[in-house]
Amino acid sequence: MSTTRDSVLMPTLGSHYYTDDAVFEAENELIFESQWYYVGRADEIPAPGRFLRRRVGRETVLLVRGRDQVIRGFLNVCRHRGAQLCLTETGDTGKAIRCPYHAWTYGLDGRLITAPNWQAMDSLDRDGYGLHDVHVEQWEGLLWVSLAERPEPLRDQLRPQIEARLADYAKFERYDLGGLKVGGRVEYDVAANWKLIYENFQECYHCGTIHPELVHTIPEFQSPAMGTGGYDPTGYAIAAELDSFSLSGRTVLPTLPHLLPEDDRLYYGMVVRPNCFISLVSDHVIVHRFEPLAPDRTKAVCEWLFPAEVIDSGGYDVSDAIALFGKVNEQDFAAAQWCQPNMSSRAYRDGGVLVPSEQTQIGVFYQWYLASLGEVA
Numbered sequence: 001m002s003t004t005r006d007s008v009l010m011p012t013l014g015s016h017y018y019t020d021d022a023v024f025e026a027e028n029e030l031i032f033e034s035q036w037y038y039v040g041r042a043d044e045i046p047a048p049g050r051f052l053r054r055r056v057g058r059e060t061v062l063l064v065r066g067r068d069q070v071i072r073g074f075l076n077v078c079r080h081r082g083a084q085l086c087l088t089e090t091g092d093t094g095k096a097i098r099c100p101y102h103a104w105t106y107g108l109d110g111r112l113i114t115a116p117n118w119q120a121m122d123s124l125d126r127d128g129y130g131l132h133d134v135h136v137e138q139w140e141g142l143l144w145v146s147l148a149e150r151p152e153p154l155r156d157q158l159r160p161q162i163e164a165r166l167a168d169y170a171k172f173e174r175y176d177l178g179g180l181k182v183g184g185r186v187e188y189d190v191a192a193n194w195k196l197i198y199e200n201f202q203e204c205y206h207c208g209t210i211h212p213e214l215v216h217t218i219p220e221f222q223s224p225a226m227g228t229g230g231y232d233p234t235g236y237a238i239a240a241e242l243d244s245f246s247l248s249g250r251t252v253l254p255t256l257p258h259l260l261p262e263d264d265r266l267y268y269g270m271v272v273r274p275n276c277f278i279s280l281v282s283d284h285v286i287v288h289r290f291e292p293l294a295p296d297r298t299k300a301v302c303e304w305l306f307p308a309e310v311i312d313s314g315g316y317d318v319s320d321a322i323a324l325f326g327k328v329n330e331q332d333f334a335a336a337q338w339c340q341p342n343m344s345s346r347a348y349r350d351g352g353v354l355v356p357s358e359q360t361q362i363g364v365f366y367q368w369y370l371a372s373l374g375e376v377a
């Protein structure tokens, strides 16, 4: 079998990076369990006792709001004999976290409070049997977890990525993600490696073929040369004849409150590594969260954020805004699923190639990825 390579094309990662269990294991260890990892929104757990359960790499983590309003993270592992403490993705523990198996009971701060037949164990050093805690930080209303022993500050991981995309961090802050509310949420079970989804999001060579609605909305995306040399930090303009970034192009919602006139009618999309995409437009923000589940399977959760007044007033219909990226998601995830089965084909043994307009953004992603795995890019 012969494979041709040309100097104008850049090789993709080798095909085994998309199929191999050992690679996936290394990604879990060196990326998802080592870097700050996006797990959800702080406003999903608004009151003491409310929790989120999330898979982080190969672990399961609980995020619980305490009586002091602090959100803490723990491994979801009972110190008695290892049962999972919380069995659902979200819920309310009440005043304490009670193991469903033998009822060891932990405070919302993770300390062991009591256990059945406590009198027989009165010499027990209960401080030695608290839940294992993990680092939790909040950024723009988004909760991030790190399983590293001594993680770098979350900001140091995220801010350079935003600056690389927008050139100006203040621009990002104007969207005030933490002040927005979820107006729509869709979960996708994508039968594809997470990196296929990320690569796809970082090129628009496919936009003209698979995203008719998106290129109608953002005409620049029609060009197969879009992205050559990197993304434009000044954003991409909504078509002059349309009123909004929505499926019909007609639904007008209130502009996000802190934006400047210069932010109006622009779209920005960015990957925030390791597991978040953020898309900014002037009347809403779209946040994707990814959970790589297996080499060939990724859970994606897409949330559409709007100003609180838009959601709470009941006077606005956000469905048209949601429908546009809803289509884009389905189109993108279908494309990733077209590729995944062939990652193990003999025809793809040496991987594929990136055209010039794909090389800059995906090249940055590959550099980060290979460096994270300790391999030289």
Ligand code: FES
Pocket: 078, 079, 080, 081, 082, 083, 099, 100, 101, 102, 103, 104
């Ligand atoms: S495993 Fe949790 S109380 Fe026994």
Ligand SMILES: [Fe+2]
Pocket: 200, 201, 206, 207, 211, 328, 332
């Ligand atoms: Fe796409």
